[in-house]
Amino acid sequence: MQQLNIAFIGGGNMAEALIAGLRGAGHAGDQIGVSDPQQARRDYLTEKYAVSCVQQNINVVVNADVLILAVKPQQMQAALKGLSEHLSPDATVISIAAGVSTASLHAWLSAAANIVRVMPNTPALLGAGMSVLFSDADETHKLRTEYVLEACGECLRIEQESMMHAVTAVSGSGPAYLFLMAEVMQATGEKLGLNAEVAAKLAAQTVFGAGKMLAESGRSAEDLRHQVTSPGGTTQAALDAMYDAGVPAGVRKAVVAASKRSQELS
Numbered sequence: 001m002q003q004l005n006i007a008f009i010g011g012g013n014m015a016e017a018l019i020a021g022l023r024g025a026g027h028a029g030d031q032i033g034v035s036d037p038q039q040a041r042r043d044y045l046t047e048k049y050a051v052s053c054v055q056q057n058i059n060v061v062v063n064a065d066v067l068i069l070a071v072k073p074q075q076m077q078a079a080l081k082g083l084s085e086h087l088s089p090d091a092t093v094i095s096i097a098a099g100v101s102t103a104s105l106h107a108w109l110s111a112a113a114n115i116v117r118v119m120p121n122t123p124a125l126l127g128a129g130m131s132v133l134f135s136d137a138d139e140t141h142k143l144r145t146e147y148v149l150e151a152c153g154e155c156l157r158i159e160q161e162s163m164m165h166a167v168t169a170v171s172g173s174g175p176a177y178l179f180l181m182a183e184v185m186q187a188t189g190e191k192l193g194l195n196a197e198v199a200a201k202l203a204a205q206t207v208f209g210a211g212k213m214l215a216e217s218g219r220s221a222e223d224l225r226h227q228v229t230s231p232g233g234t235t236q237a238a239l240d241a242m243y244d245a246g247v248p249a250g251v252r253k254a255v256v257a258a259s260k261r262s263q264e265l266s
């Protein structure tokens, strides 16, 4: 896998997360190409990751074994224009654009392209991403995609593309739900007398520690919640107040709303 030539169209935030992961996993900088319209962005990526950056998309497509489409969904159709004749028939084409279907990618690029659709999330920026892939291309293309995604976190496959809306609602948008929780915990800690710096640290490390327990303990969220809730204690008082205020129902509504919005946008 380390011999693959990996090309990015679009050198923004998510591309940088994947590049950082790949470089950290030992993928050579001269095996990674990036095309981006911004000179400043190209200079930054070249300086920081020793990758080769170009302005014209065609120049990275020609040698690509893996082509990663990392532009905004609304930029995708224009970015793919005229590329198919320069793309190797064996290349893997990975799209990380939210809501852009495999059918659209085939229509805009080529019916024969080996497309893999991926939903990553922002913790990929720190190597702690959760990515989900869907593809009806051959196994080789899925394995190559896993190689790229596992360099910046964990990766799962789904078998039905329609499940991408639920994936978007849980892991794609999910970090924001936890940021909101941390924001409220911090603000209320301040109201109760903690200074801002202490309250921010307590909220951040608590979300991090709870996430780590959930990811690494092998126990369910429900189990862990019961474990820290003594009857009649402080946590019990807090959870009772959360149920009274409709917090679980609100989160349920939020996840459903994100899934619906994902369907509308696609």
Ligand SMILES: NC(=O)c1ccc[n+]([C@@H]2O[C@H](COP(=O)([O-])OP(=O)(O)OC[C@H]3O[C@@H](n4cnc5c(N)ncnc54)[C@H](OP(=O)(O)O)[C@@H]3O)[C@@H](O)[C@H]2O)c1
Binding pocket: 009, 010, 011, 012, 013, 014, 015, 035, 036, 037, 038, 041, 057, 070, 071, 072, 073, 075, 078, 079, 096, 097, 098, 119, 120, 121, 122, 172
């Ligand atoms: N960030 C997230 O949380 C997240 C999570 C899951 C999925 N995604 C998906 O990841 C993709 C990239 O998101 P991002 O946050 O990394 O966006 P971004 O930071 O805006 O990066 C996109 C980059 O592509 C460049 N670009 C625009 N048109 C281009 C073209 N025709 N050819 C080559 N490059 C072009 C943009 O340049 P300009 O600035 O000049 O337009 C920009 O530098 C999106 O499709 C998004 O849906 C993002």
